[in-house]
Amino acid sequence: MTTSARYTFTAIRLHWLIAFLIFAAFPLGLYMSDLELSPLKLQLISYHKWLGVTIFLLAVARLAWRAKHTPPPLPEAMLAWQRTATHAVHHLLYLLIIAIPLSGWLMSSAKGFQTVYFGVLPLPDLIGKDKALGDILKEVHELLNYGMLGLVIAHVGAALKHHFIDRDGILARMLPFLDKENRP
């Protein structure tokens, strides 16, 4: 285990890359699922699936990093409940960046639409075609997404509170350009 005062560059890059891709995949998912069937819808669903699989791969890398590193400690001033909440949110987010793409992948298999990564690499269907199961998995995918939306709002809100109200330098650990004193 490695501990440091700031997140490593690997962790920082993975964090922002995943965040950025989720900010694309989420609204794309919402938009495309309300479209009438059209060539555009089929294209967007494919793009969404490719984005989602990319997030999944990055999430696996992120968890592999996390297994070998302990994040920098939280500020002394934080209360016990705040520490508990912080850990809970972080762990749930780790869980969701795996579970959401997985539910999407399984949903696609159950609905009988295989995932072909970037239109070239067919991913195995982990489950067989089963329409009823596909409908359930769609609900699961949707619910997990709304769960993540709530957590992301809390996560971003907390980060901004730390930055602008507590001014404890927490955000700079993940966003080094904010760290004026300790520029790497």
Added chain:
Amino acid sequence: MIRLLAILSLLSSSFAYGAELSAVQLDKSTIAFVSRQMNVPVEGIFQQFSAQISIDPARPEAGRARIEIDLASIDAGSTDANDEVKGKSWFNTREFPKAVFVSSTVKSLGSGRFEALGKMTIKGKTQEARAPFTLKQEKGVLILDGTFPLKRLAYDIGSGVWSDTSVVADEVLIKFHFVLK
């Protein structure tokens, strides 16, 4: 008079071929297809069709077939797709409820493989079609299995915005499995 002619011509054609059309066991037979959407193979089936096939493994050249597919019985993989493909730009099943294949000749390709040549009519358009197949005799039934590519745009299937073949490929694989008694 017309009816008499029709009966005569029916009789003469069955005499000419010298074989009765075999009974196709519809509940054991299938007509399926695989389309490619964004390079993803998507399976579908036609749930209703009629098939008259006569083939004598000893004399396949005398074989003939007439297949009629009830296009509205399509299951294209999802409810959305099923509604869409019955519509005007796809099959337009209201005006063109059936796809019909009528064989003209059957060729032997050797080692249990054959090829039926014939005419396929879909959406008012008729094209030459060739369907290679295998024949297997099994416990008193004859099993006929084949696969052939069909170019959907030649029949105007999926016109307008759907004619973009980078989304839905032109080529659709048709897979048939007939059990004859």
